[in-house]
Structure formats: structure tokens, C-alpha cells
Amino acid sequence: MGEEDIFVWILRALRFPKDIDGLERYLDFDRRTIEWALEVLERRGYIRPSKCETTCSVCPIRDSCSFRKSKMWEITRKGMEYLSSRK
Amino acid sequence: MRRVVFVGNPNTGKSTLISALSGRRMEVANWPGTTVERISAEVEAGSETFRLVDLPGVYDLLDESPDAEITLRELVENPPDVIVNVLDAAHLERDLHLTLELMEMGIPMILILNMVDEARRRGIEVLPSKIEEELGIPVVETVAVKGEGLDELLSAIDRAAIPVPPVHYGKDVEVAIEEIASKISHPARRWLAVALLMGEERDFFPVGASLKEVADVWRERLRSEVGDSFLYMEGRRISTARGVASRVVFRGKSRGMIQEKLDALLMNPVAGPVAMLLFLILAFRFAFFLSSPWVEFMGTLSRVLGGWLLTAGVDGMFASFLIEGVISGAGTVLSFAPVLFLFYLVLGFMELSGIMARMAFVLDTLMSFIGLPGKSFAPLMMAFGCNVPAIYATRTLENFRDRLKVALMIPFMSCSARLPVLVLFAAVFFPRNPVPVVLSLYLLGAMVAFITGSLLKKLFRDESPSIFEIPPYRMPDPGLLLGISWSRTLEFIRGAGTIIVAGVVLVWFTMHMHLYGESIYRLVSGGMLPLFRLMGVDDWRLVGALIPGFVSKEVIIGALAVGFQGAEHLSPIGFVEGLSMIRDAFLDAVKGSVEAPALIFGIPGFRIPPVELTLGAHLSKVLTPAGALAYMVFVLLYTPCLATVAAIKQEFGGRWALLSIVYQMTVAFILAVLFYKIAVLIHG
Numbered sequence: 226m227g228e229e230d231i232f233v234w235i236l237r238a239l240r241f242p243k244d245i246d247g248l249e250r251y252l253d254f255d256r257r258t259i260e261w262a263l264e265v266l267e268r269r270g271y272i273r274p275s276k277c278e279t280t281c282s283v284c285p286i287r288d289s290c291s292f293r294k295s296k297m298w299e300i301t302r303k304g305m306e307y308l309s310s311r312k
Numbered sequence: 313m314r315r316v317v318f319v320g321n322p323n324t325g326k327s328t329l330i331s332a333l334s335g336r337r338m339e340v341a342n343w344p345g346t347t348v349e350r351i352s353a354e355v356e357a358g359s360e361t362f363r364l365v366d367l368p369g370v371y372d373l374l375d376e377s378p379d380a381e382i383t384l385r386e387l388v389e390n391p392p393d394v395i396v397n398v399l400d401a402a403h404l405e406r407d408l409h410l411t412l413e414l415m416e417m418g419i420p421m422i423l424i425l426n427m428v429d430e431a432r433r434r435g436i437e438v439l440p441s442k443i444e445e446e447l448g449i450p451v452v453e454t455v456a457v458k459g460e461g462l463d464e465l466l467s468a469i470d471r472a473a474i475p476v477p478p479v480h481y482g483k484d485v486e487v488a489i490e491e492i493a494s495k496i497s498h499p500a501r502r503w504l505a506v507a508l509l510m511g512e513e514r515d516f517f518p519v520g521a522s523l524k525e526v527a528d529v530w531r532e533r534l535r536s537e538v539g540d541s542f543l544y545m546e547g548r549r550i551s552t553a554r555g556v557a558s559r560v561v562f563r564g565k566s567r568g569m570i571q572e573k574l575d576a577l578l579m580n581p582v583a584g585p586v587a588m589l590l591f592l593i594l595a596f597r598f599a600f601f602l603s604s605p606w607v608e609f610m611g612t613l614s615r616v617l618g619g620w621l622l623t624a625g626v627d628g629m630f631a632s633f634l635i636e637g638v639i640s641g642a643g644t645v646l647s648f649a650p651v652l653f654l655f656y657l658v659l660g661f662m663e664l665s666g667i668m669a670r671m672a673f674v675l676d677t678l679m680s681f682i683g684l685p686g687k688s689f690a691p692l693m694m695a696f697g698c699n700v701p702a703i704y705a706t707r708t709l710e711n712f713r714d715r716l717k718v719a720l721m722i723p724f725m726s727c728s729a730r731l732p733v734l735v736l737f738a739a740v741f742f743p744r745n746p747v748p749v750v751l752s753l754y755l756l757g758a759m760v761a762f763i764t765g766s767l768l769k770k771l772f773r774d775e776s777p778s779i780f781e782i783p784p785y786r787m788p789d790p791g792l793l794l795g796i797s798w799s800r801t802l803e804f805i806r807g808a809g810t811i812i813v814a815g816v817v818l819v820w821f822t823m824h825m826h827l828y829g830e831s832i833y834r835l836v837s838g839g840m841l842p843l844f845r846l847m848g849v850d851d852w853r854l855v856g857a858l859i860p861g862f863v864s865k866e867v868i869i870g871a872l873a874v875g876f877q878g879a880e881h882l883s884p885i886g887f888v889e890g891l892s893m894i895r896d897a898f899l900d901a902v903k904g905s906v907e908a909p910a911l912i913f914g915i916p917g918f919r920i921p922p923v924e925l926t927l928g929a930h931l932s933k934v935l936t937p938a939g940a941l942a943y944m945v946f947v948l949l950y951t952p953c954l955a956t957v958a959a960i961k962q963e964f965g966g967r968w969a970l971l972s973i974v975y976q977m978t979v980a981f982i983l984a985v986l987f988y989k990i991a992v993l994i995h996g
Contacts, residue, residue: 230547255406257321258550261371265546268376310539 229311231262232271236308242275242299263298271304313354313361316469319383319414320398321407322369323783325426327351327792328456329398330364333466336791340799343368343382349796357466365392371406372546373413373503374512377710385516387417391499394472395421396465401431401438401453402784404561408553412479415447416506418499420472423451424465429458430784435564442560449475457789477502479552481545484537485509488530495523509534510542571785575670579782584674591667592693599654600697600728601911605904606650612897614643619885633820641816645809648700648955652804655694655701656797662690663708664788673782682765683772685709688718692761695725696754699952700808703959704800713772716968717765719960723952723976724761726754729865733947736869740928741940749941753948760949760979808958815863815954822859833859843981847946847988848939854931861947863954868947869927876930938991942984949980 231254238251245263249256266272275297300308318326331338334353343350351366367386368379387395397414399407404425414421425438440451450468454461481489492505498518508519508527531541538544578584618635626634662668668687675686687708695702702722706715726734734753738746822832830838837856844855853875861868885893935943951957951973961969 230543231550232543232547254554255403257371257403257406258409261409262550264375265543269540269542271543307539307543 231258232266233308233311235259235262235266236271236300236304239272239298239300239304240308242297244297266304267298271301271307272298273301275299313363314393314469315363315365316394316396317365317367317386317392318396318398319367319387319410320369320424321371321400321403321410322379324369324398324400324407325456326366326369326398328789329424329426329454329462329465330366331789331792331795332456332459333364333462336789336795338791338795340795342803348379348382349799351792351795355466357469362466362469364396371410373410374507374510381514384514387419388498388500388504388514388518389516391417391419393420394469395419396424396469397421398424398426401425401428402434402436404436404438405554405557408556409550411447412477412549412553413503415449415475416477416479416500416503418474418502420474421449422465422468422472423447423449424461425451425453426456427784428453429455429460437562437564439560439562443556446556446560447475447478449473457787478556479549481506481548482538485534485541485544488527488534492523492527492530495526506545510545512542574785575782578670579674581674584670585678588671588674588689589693592671592690595658595662596655596694596697597911598909599658600651601908602905603650603654605901605908607647608904609897609901610643610647610650612893613646614639616885616890616893619883620887620890622884623886629824632824633817636823637817637820638813640820641813642809645805645812645955648698649801649805651698652701652704653797653801655698655705656800657793659690659694659701659705659708660793660796661788664786664793666783666785668708669782682717682762683769684714684717684765685711688714691718691722692725695722695727697728699723699725699727699956700804700959703956703963704804706963716964717768717772719964719968720768720972720975721761721764723956723972724757724764724949724979726757726948727865727952729953730948733865733868734944736928737931737940737944740932741935741937749944753944756945756983757948760983764975764979804959804962808955808962811958811961812863812954819860819863847942847981847984848936848992849943850939851934854935854943858946858950862951865947865953872931873927876927938988938995941991942988945987946980946984949976949983951976 231252234252235248238248243251245256245260248259248263252259254262263272267274318330320326330351330353333355338351338353341350341352342348348368353364355362355364365386367383370377370380370383373380373384373387386392395414395417397411399411411423423443425440425443428438431438438453440453443451450471450473452461452464452468454465480486488509489502489505492508493501496504496519498504504517504519505527507513507517508524509531511527511531513524534541578587617639621631621634621639662671668690671690672686675689677686679686679688688706690708691702691705694705699722702725703719706718706722709715709718731750734750735746738749742749819833822836825832827835833856834852836859837852840855841850841852844850849855853872856875857868857871860871931940957969957973960972
């Protein structure tokens with residue numbers, strides 16, 4: 226396998242669901258590049274939008290979400306398989 | 313003449329560059345078969361003439377968006393002489409991703425670092441000489457809005473060279489690319505080979521089925537090494553772009569900018585929506601008040617034309633057909649032109665200045681309740697002025713289903729043409745509370761629109777992505793703004809004009825053709841009367857006025873006046889008299905335009921002209937307050953006008969236009985009957 230790239234970093238970050246702001250803090254990439262990579266990964270089935278599983282009061286993105294509905298992503302089984310094949 | 317295409321990410325200033333290079337003499341049209349705008353211009357540089365073409369902004373040529381398909385198709389099917397790749401100097405890492413892809417197309421290329429002033433204000437310094445050294449192609453710095461670097465750009469086109477692709481995909485993958493590319497006879501052979509290895513195909517790729525099979529075999533063979541070849545190749549491009557950017561971009565301290573202060577206000581959760589709402593109201597009121605005098609001017613123009621025809625001796629049925637059918641139809645189309653042009657100017661200003669993106673951001677939560685992005689708020693607000701430009705304004709939404717949802721909601725928002733009817737009926741039948749009645753009806757229209765949106769949300773389950781790109785504030789290029797607004801207005805006249813004229817002519821036929829001694833208009837109105845009796849409307853003239861009202865709501869009062877008070881005929885007008893009427897109307901329009909800015913801050917008031925009060929006396933004899941309320945509800949909710957139908961047909965196709973008519977008629981009828989029954993129950 227070749228060197229690690231943005232897709233691997235995003236998949237690794239999304240083992241715990243995150244929104245775009247969380248990913249931006251985690252990855253140090255240009256925001257639009259992250260958004261584009263998320264679109265690619267979602268289209269190809271490696272990640273999916275994450276449903277709210279906690280109450281808002283304990284949600285890590287409650288501040289931004291109360292302002293505008295935030296979208297969170299989580300890794301899929303296909304994404305996990307891809308990630309483990311890149312180790 | 314060399315063909316030079318401008319390619320880049322959205323919001324990098326490509327159109328502004330072309331506008332500045334051409335001295336704001338651009339041609340604005342649509343890409344064939346699409347609603348995506350195509351901006352081009354001819355520019356002379358020394359002894360040579362260039363044809364500059366702006367391709368839609370894309371992040372990646374393989375994106376699955378209509379814009380990306382247009383750009384890629386153009387590059388593959390019609391390779392230009394030179395690619396001018398425009399980059400936003402403040403976002404080099406992001407923009408270089410596309411650059412690296414374009415460098416595989418085998419077409420001579422130059423790089424433009426645009427908006428360098430903005431980048432410097434943010435403390436970002438980019439070294440063009442370092443980029444030239446890294447990528448081996450000419451690099452020019454520009455500030456399009458200030459016209460800086462334009463001569464250098466034109467002279468760099470002469471130095472454009474076919475780039476050496478800088479992305480190396482690894483030894484084995486390069487062998488596969490080499491083998492596939494060697495079988496393609498097209499300048500973009502390397503890019504095509506990479507795309508095939510990524511598993512991407514388009515029907516316009518100049519490759520045969522056997523080559524696709526070769527690529528499939530290679531992809532399978534490389535799977536153990538690279539995994540998903542698409543992710544692998546794109547990952548290599550992004551890593552290379554990041555590497556180049558890290559060597560040519562230097563970050564210093566950002567100087568405090570007005571932009572940041574303005575954003576603190578506009579993107580505040582509380583102040584932002586309020587500020588945006590105020591801005592929208594003021595902007596659309598400005599467009600409305602500025603266009604109104606010109607709408608009246610267009611009306612005078614068609615009256616004078618009719619009068620001249622009578623003077624010229626064209627008489628009888630043919631004169632009536634020409635004046636009330638053809639000229640009236642064309643007049644209806646032209647009367648929309650000033651409204652549309654000014655609304656498009658406002659909308660264009662919002663798009664190009666960066667305000668629209670911020671509005672999308674702050675209003676996203678509100679609109680997400682009906683499954684729509686924040687941007688959809690603008691067309692819905694615009695609809696209170698006029699539904700037609702509002703339908704066209706849905707183009708600012710990226711997703712087709714979002715556009716359709718908003719377009720089906722718009723007709724329920726009460727436009728300005730419905731106001732006189734509502735005001736007249738409210739004044740006659742609810743003289744003690746006319747203003748609350750009219751405002752309640754406006755609210756009812758908005759509620760029906762939002763209920764429609766909620767229903768459609770259940771029907772169209774896909775969600776718009778909550779991804780926002782907030783471009784910097786920019787003063788839009790005036791030439792670009794005027795060019796786009798004018799082109800969109802012309803498109804309406806060409807596209808919707810025929811349908812409107814045909815509709816007006818059809819209504820004329822129903823009014824003037826007779827069956828069994830009665831006009832078709834009278835027969836149809838009478839035939840529909842039993843249905844309208846369910847809502848307390850028991851006079852064929854009231855029903856009849858709704859037929860021309862389908863063409864344009866403005867004519868309902870006129871049709872009622874003709875029905876109850878008799879027809880008002882056109883009189884012959886002498887040539888000189890006509891010219892003087894046109895001159896006076898023109899001067900009035902100019903005067904009205906000058907006064908318009910003062911009106912936008914005024915409070916709307918209701919004024920009933922005396923002639924309409926006479927009509928009111930007639931109406932009060934044939935209608936009860938409950939029936940009047942039902943009639944108002946029906947007028948509020950049924951198909952707003954033929955121009956709106958034509959706009960929906962132009963944007964979404966005949967099937968959706970027809971469906972929208974059926975839906976609006978059904979909703980209008982059911983609610984009108986419901987309101988009548990409730991009113992009768994309450995007041996007896």
C-alpha cells in the first residue's frame with residue numbers, strides 16, 4: 226500500500242462520528258478539501274450521515290447544531306474494511 | 313482566432329476576469345440544453361484575437377454535478393488552444409487539486425493567481441516564481457476587480473505550454489497508465505487513462521469498449537496494491553497539491569478586516585437572520601418600486617399601439633384580435649421585463665457579493681424544517697413581489713429536487729398583483745378591518761406554501777448537504793451583473809413569451825367566439841358556476857373574471873368592471889398624440905424611478921380608487937361577506953398567472969407545470985369552500 230492520504234485520515238477520524246467542524250480541527254486541511262473528500266467517501270459508501278443517538282445536552286456539536294442543523298458522518302463497514310486494509 | 317477557456321473552482325473570479333479583459337463586453341447565454349450560464353468574449357491582444365470562454369466552476373472534473381459534466385465535456389470534446397486555470401490565491405491548497413488534474417489533459421496551460429490582495433490581507437503570501445519552478449507553467453498574479461495583471465495575463469497566453477504531469481502514481485500504476493494511454497489518440501490521453509483506471513466512464517469519452525476492458529483488468533490487478541483505485545488516485549493528487557502548496561505559500565499575521573466584523577454580525581444566530589430579512593425586504597422593495605413605473609410605461613406603449621392600429625383603419629374583429637389578443641399578450645410579456653431585470657440585478661448582487669452564501673448559512677435551521685437549504689429563503693421572499701422571477705431564482709439552488717420543491721411552494725406566496733383584488737374585496741366586505749383581513753390572507757398563503765414544502769419533504773426524502781462555502785465579500789463587477797441580468801431577462805422573453813401570448817390569444821377567443829348565441833367565456837363561466845356555489849359565489853361574472861385572472865391577476869378587477877359596468881373600449885390615437893403619450897409615460901417612469909429609493913422605507917398603505925368603489929357597490933349586491941372571503945381565498949391560492957406557469961414549464965418541464973396547476977386549483981378550491989363553510993357556521 227502507498228502512503229496515507231486524506232481519505233484514510235478522514236476514515237480514521239470518523240471511527241467516532243464528527244461533523245465538518247470537528248474534522249477541520251482534527252485534520253488541518255482546507256475546509257473545502259475536507260468537504261469534497263467527504264462527498265467522495267459518502268458517494269462510494271465508505272461513510273454515511275450519522276443519526277443523533279444522544280440527547281442534545283450531551284452532544285459534542287450542540288453549539289453549532291442549535292444554530293444550523295449540522296450533519297455528522299460515521300464510518301461504514303466498507304470504510305472499516307478499507308481502513309484495516311491500509312494498515 | 314485562438315480559443316482560450318477559463319477553468320477553476322467556483323468563486324475564483326473567472327467571469328470577472330473575462331469581464332475585465334473584454335472591457336465588460338461579454339456575451340451571456342446558456343450552455344446548450346442546460347440552465348448553466350455561459351459567459352464568453354472576444355479580446356484583441358496585439359495582432360491576435362482570442363475567444364475567451366468561461367467554463368462552469370468545478371472542484372474536480374469527475375464530480376457528479378451538471379457543472380462538472382459541462383466543463384469536462386467541453387475539454388474532451390472540444391479541446392481549447394489554451395487553458396487558463398484561475399486559482400484563489402487565499403485557497404491554493406484546495407485549488408491546486410484541480411490544477412494537477414488539468415495538467416494531465418495535454419493542453420497548453422497557464423495559471424492565474426487571482427485575488428492576491430485579499431490573500432495578503434489574510435496574511436497569505438504566495439510566490440508565483442516558486443509555483444512556476446514547481447509546475448513548469450507560466451503563473452500570473454491578478455486582481456480582477458481592480459483590473460490588475462490583465463496585460464500580463466494576455467501576454468502569458470503566448471507562453472502557454474503543454475505541462476508535464478506532476479502527479480506520480482507509483483511504478484506499477486504508471487505502467488498501467490502508460491499502456492492504456494498509448495491506445496488513445498486524444499490530447500487528454502493520460503487524463504483519460506487515469507479516469508478509466510479509477511473506474512470512471514462518460515459516454516463522451518473517445519475510447520472503445522475493448523480499452524475499458526483493458527482498464528478493468530488493470531484495476532483488478534492493482535487492487536491488492538492500491539485498494540480502491542479512485543480513492544488512491546485522488547489521494548495522490550491531494551497529497552501532491554498539499555506538498556506544492558506547503559512549499560509556495562507562506563502564512564503571516566492576518567490584518568483585521570471589515571469582512572470579519574461584518575460576519576460577526578451577519579452570521580450571529582440571532583442578529584444574522586434579522587439582518588438578512590431586513591436586507592431582503594429592502595432589496596426586493598427597491599427592485600419592485602423601481603420597476604413599477606416602467607411596467608406602467610409598457611402598458612401605455614401597448615395602449616398607444618392599439619390606438620394607432622384603430623387610427624390606421626384596422627377595424628372590427630381583426631383589430632380586436634390584434635389589440636386585445638396579440639398586443640395585449642406581448643404587452644404582458646414585456647411588462648414583466650423591467651420587474652425581472654431588476655429582481656435579477658438584486659439576486660445577482662446577492663450571489664456575486666457573497667451575501668447569498670451567508671444567508672444560506674444563517675437561515676439553514678429554519679428552512680431545514682421543510683427539508684430545504686437556507687438559500688431557498690430568497691426565492692420565497694422574492695415571490696411576495698412577483699412569482700415569475702422567484703421561479704427563475706430557484707436556479708441558485710444546486711439540487712434539482714430542492715429547486716422543484718421551492719418552485720411548487722412559490723405560487724402560494726401572494727404576489728403584488730393579487731393585492732389590489734384582496735384590498736378591494738376587504739374594503740367592500742370588511743370595511744372595519746380591511747388591513748388585518750389582507751394580512752391574514754398573506755399569512756394563509758405563506759402557511760399553505762410551507763405545508764406544501766413539508767409534504768414534499770416527505771415525498772422527496774433526500775437531504776441537501778449541510779456544507780457551506782462562505783466566499784469573501786466582493787463588490788460585483790457591474791458589467792458582469794448587468795450582462796447576467798439582461799441575458800436572464802431575454803431568456804424569459806424568448807422562452808416564456810410564446811406561451812403567454814398564446815394563452816392571452818386563447819382567452820381572447822373564448823371571449824369573442826360564440827356558441828349557441830353565447831360567448832364561450834360566458835358558457836364556460838356559467839358551466840363552472842355550480843362548483844363555485846359551494847363557496848357562496850353565485851354570479852357567472854365573478855367566475856368569469858377568474859379566467860383572464862389565470863393569465864394575469866392584474867386583470868381580475870378589470871374583468872369584473874367590464875362584467876358589472878360594461879366594457880371600456882380603446883379609442884383611436886393620432887400618431888403625434890401617441891408619441892406625446894409615450895414621451896409623457898417615459899418621463900413619468902423616469903420620475904417614478906428617481907422617487908423609488910425613498911419609497912422602499914415607506915409603510916405600505918391601502919388606497920381604493922373611486923372607480924373600484926363603484927364596482928364594490930355592484931359586488932356587495934351579489935356576494936355575502938362569507939362568499940367574498942371564499943372568493944379572496946380562491947384568488948389568493950389558485951394559479952397566479954400564465955407567466956408563472958410558463959416559467960415552471962421552462963425550468964422543470966410541462967409535466968410539472970401541469971401538475972402545479974392541478975395542485976393549486978385543488979388546494980384553492982378546497983380551502984375556499986372550507987373557509988366559506990366555517991364563516992357561515994360562525995356568522996350564520
